[in-house]
Structure formats: structure tokens, C-alpha cells
Amino acid sequence: MLSRIVGIKWVVVSAWMVSLGLLSLSAEADEVRLKNGDVITGKVLRKLDEKVVFKTSYAGDIQITWSEIETIKTDEPLAVTLTDRTNIKTPIESNEAGKATIQLAQQEQQENSEAQTKEIPLSDLMYINATPELSGVGVNWSGRINLGGSITQGNTDTTTLRLDGESIARTLNHRLTVAAVVNRATSDGYNTQFNNRSSIKLDRFISKKWYVYANNTLENDKFRDIKLRTMTGVGSGYQVYERPDLNLFIEGGLNYVTVNYYDAENESYPGARWAVKYDQRILGGNTQFFHEHEVLLGLDSASNALAFTKTGLRFPIIENFNASIQYNLDWAGQPAEGRKSVDSALIFGLGYSWQ
Template sequence: MVATVVHGAGIWPLLAAADEIRLKNGDVITGKVVRKFNEKVVFNTSYAGDIQVTWSEIESIKTDEPLAITLTDRTNLKTTLDSYENGKAMIKLVQLDEEGEEEREHEEKEISLSDLLYINPTPELSGVGVNWSGRINLGGSVTQGNTDTTTVRLDGESIARTLNHRLTVGAVVNRATNNGQNTQFNNRSSIKLDRFISNKWYVYANNTLENDRFRDIKLRTTTGVGSGYQVFERPGLNLFVEGGLNYVSVNYYEAEKESYPGARWALKYDQRVFGGSTQFFHEHEVLLGLDSASNALAFTKTGLRFPIVNNFNASIQYNLDWAGQPADGRKHTDSALIFNLGYVWQ
């Protein structure tokens, strides 16, 4: 497909059918509509790849093929768009068969462009279906000779997102041996359910289970509720902050069991950098004991993911776990510099 820009009244012939956006300044852009979100239209062109066009600067829009759209009243349609006058468009409601193929067109309807909320929205925006995303990473090494060592690290996260809910499940496993003796043996799993009460605000319930033989933790359970704010949630940029109350219970291998109420603060951030080819990410979670300031826990993870091919990537990250009151004979801080190979889906 050849994309063309038309300035003023000058028209360059198109070599293939294309979608068309006419701007208020008279320019016409041809190519392919990818999606609309956050008052921006992503438009694919042959000369500049994907470009973003501000929705309020668009005078008319026309598409050759049916697109999934969501109106401001939350109606979801499959239709072509055909603007015939400023700020308005005619939509053709398309009937689909069981395989999702176009069967026939029925009634036409006029809408204002200001009523068009999304084009090709994801399930969490349209409210139709579930958007599954996630990742799994594997790292390790084997050394034989004067020293026989083996290290294995496996971690993963899966997120199910709908319009009003987000379920996040994660787990990490670390194993290491040196000459047949365990030198690292820990696991951590978590589950969190978010219920959005507005576009940005949500309430959540979470639970975390942790085991670490070398920190004397047989089982640490953290359960809580709270609220969060989704600052950004779009391709290439995500950020939320949240806080709430938790109850922490710890069974030790040697020390006496303890439990206490706590306050929780967490942040999760990722962003595409270096032209979108690399992802920077940072997460942290802090638990403060309400009975004693020394009952404090902190977990952080910061790193970069680099694409390899298709959905495979490599990553480097720095993890830090800190305990204000560790078991007797244990240190406050555990840190690790980790290299992984991973697979992502979305």
C-alpha cells in the first residue's frame, strides 16, 4: 500500500485503496487506521510507519474496511467510517457470521465524531472479552570442575484484564547448589484482584506467600486490601500506585511465629525506551508494621528487557529484599543481579 499526504487542494493519485484522514488545516493523510485511544489516532503510513494524530484536529475520517469501535455510550460496533461533512460520520452496522467474517451490512447511522470513543479497542477498554498478557523468564548456570555449582531461576506473571477487573498472578522460584549442598532455596507467589470504580481509581485485595529456607522463613503470608490509582495504562507506558492495609503472619523454621498488622505501599512502572525496542521496568512494595517500626519489609525490582526475535527477549534486572527485623543470625538485605531469557505474550 502506498500512503499519500495531500496539502491543500493538491491531490496525489493513490496506487491502492487506503483509509483517509482529513485534517482541519486541509492536509489529507492516507494509510491505515490502527486504533484510537486517549484522544489520539494511531495511523500507519508507508513513509513514516505509525504516527499519532490528535483526534480534535481531524475534520473527517474514512475507512475501507470495518473496524471495531466503541461509542461514548459504551456501544460496541463493527463498522466502516465514512465522514461526509465536518465532525460527522456515517457508520454501517456489519453483520458477522460465527467465524467473525462479514456476512452483510444492515442499517446505516449518523454519529458525531466526538461520540467515537475508541477504534479497535482492547477488551479492557471495550468491555468485550478478556485481554490476557504475561511473561515467563528463565535463568541459570551450571559449573563443573573444581567447583560444581548449579543455579536456576524461574519467574512469571499473568494478567487478565477486563473493563472493570484486573487479575494478576505471579510466582518466582530460586534454586542454587554448590558441591551438592543447597545454597539458595526460596519461592514467592502472589495474587491480586483489582476492581475499577472509575477509569483511574480501583480497589484491590491481595495475598502473597513466601518461603526462604536461608532466611529462616518457613511461610510468610501477607493478606490485605486497599486502593490504587492507574496513572497510565496504554501501549508503551504503564504506571500505577496503590496503598492499603495488610496482615502479616510468619512461621519460622527456628524462631517463634509472629504476626502483625501493617500498612502497604506499592508502585509498578514500565515504559518503552530507545525508540520502543527496549522496555524499562521498576516495581517496589513496602510493608510497614503498625505495631513496631522495626517490622518493615521492602521488595524492589528494576531492569531492562531487550527484544530478541518475535516474543522472545533477554533481560537484566536488580532485585533487593530488605527486612527491618530479620530472624536471628540473618542479614537485613538480600540482593541479586539477574540475567534472564524470557517470553512475553499480550
């Protein structure tokens, strides 16, 4: 009998402790109340444009339309950007429909006094936990580096190596892009491919979508007789999309092209430039499709035309590592004497990306 009573007590105590744990978890959860009366608990991850990403234990990450929210409450301070571009770190509390109370000063900055608070319309909360290019605070560094190659031995000894990388620094008003690619190949001890290409481009955003840019590209290709080709110019662009899952910009401008050849006569000419860069997450968001092309058309002669394209897919492996397959095509309207107009390559590689 005594053991039964003790057992019942343990069951009661255990149930009481579990209830306290559940209440504690509930109390620590962020809460969103919609205009239709639904209440969602979980964690506010971010707000970009008119969508809030909310993490729930039962449905994962969900998106909620901001205009459908009646009240919102967060337990922890979040990085908030207001419509007047003020950036603060504050918890959010809604005591009235369509309004929010925020802290205008942090507790540690006002010793022995309470932080100042202010009630504002929910519509004044422009971003929550936004990236630097949206909030204007800090720099968002992203990029990737890829390595590919092969070694064969036997009747023919061949070695190929390709290394390429890109790094992008993004702030509210600027974007700096630096990229480089190196290709090497040998066959029976003789070089069969030897080229390098590097570029730098600085964008200055004059609105949310429009920007002006300055660019410079250096290229060397021994087997196309190019000792050094320099392309320098300015222009403008339009950022159609700029999101983690979708990016697209279109730009055009003027470039001045200078080419120093190993054997042929050097040349230089003005040109018009057109470029597109596009990438999008597909197949559930794990695989990335990408396409880039750049076209330069000589203003002195239509035959002085150049085109560079690459199209491919990146597949995730583990964490930030990925595998890729891409098709590159370079075309020159007037190549050096004895050289072909088209160079193409199907490339397989392994890469690492960061963001």
C-alpha cells in the first residue's frame, strides 16, 4: 500500500514538473495574433518587406503577411529597422491592435533607470533582423570558391586544374564584387591551357533598385595570343531581385578595351557593355541554378565583339560545401590570326560558399 502511495506521489510530482516545463516554454515563446483571431506561438526570425518568417515547433518556418497581424510579442530583443531608418535592438510588445511598444534605449546604457519606451504603429516596423544591405548596419560578406581538375596517367599523361572564386561585400548603398578564375592544363609535359581572368566592380545604389557602377577586368590567355586584355568602364544597372533564394540584375554601359597580344598587333577600341547575372534556388531550395553573361560590342567595328557566358547547377553536399556542373562559352568576333572564335568547356567541381 505504501509503495502504491509513493508511486502515485511520484506520478503527481512528475506531472506537475512537466506542466511547469510546458508553461515555461510557452512563456518564453514569441506570439503573433492575427486579425482573424488565430494565435501562433514560436519564434520571430525576420521580417523582410511584407512577410514575417516565424519558426514553429509543429510546421517549421512559416511566412505571415505583416498586414494580417493584429498584435506581436517577442521575449528577446530583436534588431529592428524603422521606416525612418532608425536601427535599434528591442523586444516588441503589442498592447493594442495595430500598435507596438519598443525600447528606444538599451538598459545597459541607462544604469539605474528604466529604458525609454515608445508606442508606434506596426506599419512603422520596416525590418526585423534584416541583413546589412537592408538595415544599413554593417557589411554582408558572401562568396564562393570552387576547385576542379583531373590527372590521367598511362599512354598519355594529362593534368587539368581550374580554380575560381567570387567575393561580394554588400552594404545599404554599395556592393563590391571581386572575382577571379585560373585554368591550367598539361599533356605529356606540354602546356595545353594557360589562362587567367580577374575582375572588380563597384556598385553605388541610387535607389532601392537602380545603381551606377564602375568595372575593370584583366584577362590573359596564352593559347589565344592574349598577353593582357583590359576592359574598363562605367554604366548603370537595375536590381530586379535580391533575395537569398533569388537574384537577378541587368546592367549596361560603356567600356574601353585594350588588348596586348604576344604576336599580333596590339589594339584598343571603345565598346558598349551588356551583362546579366541570375541565380535561383530550385528543387525545394537545396539546388541552385545560375546563369551569367557579359557582352561587349565594339563601337568602331561590329567585328570587335566579345561574349562570356556560364550556366550551371550547384548541389549541396554538407553544410557549406557543394558540387557543381557548369558550361562556359567564350566568343570573340575577331580573334587573333590562327585562333578560333569559340572556346567552350564543361566543368565539374567542388566548392565552398559562405554568406
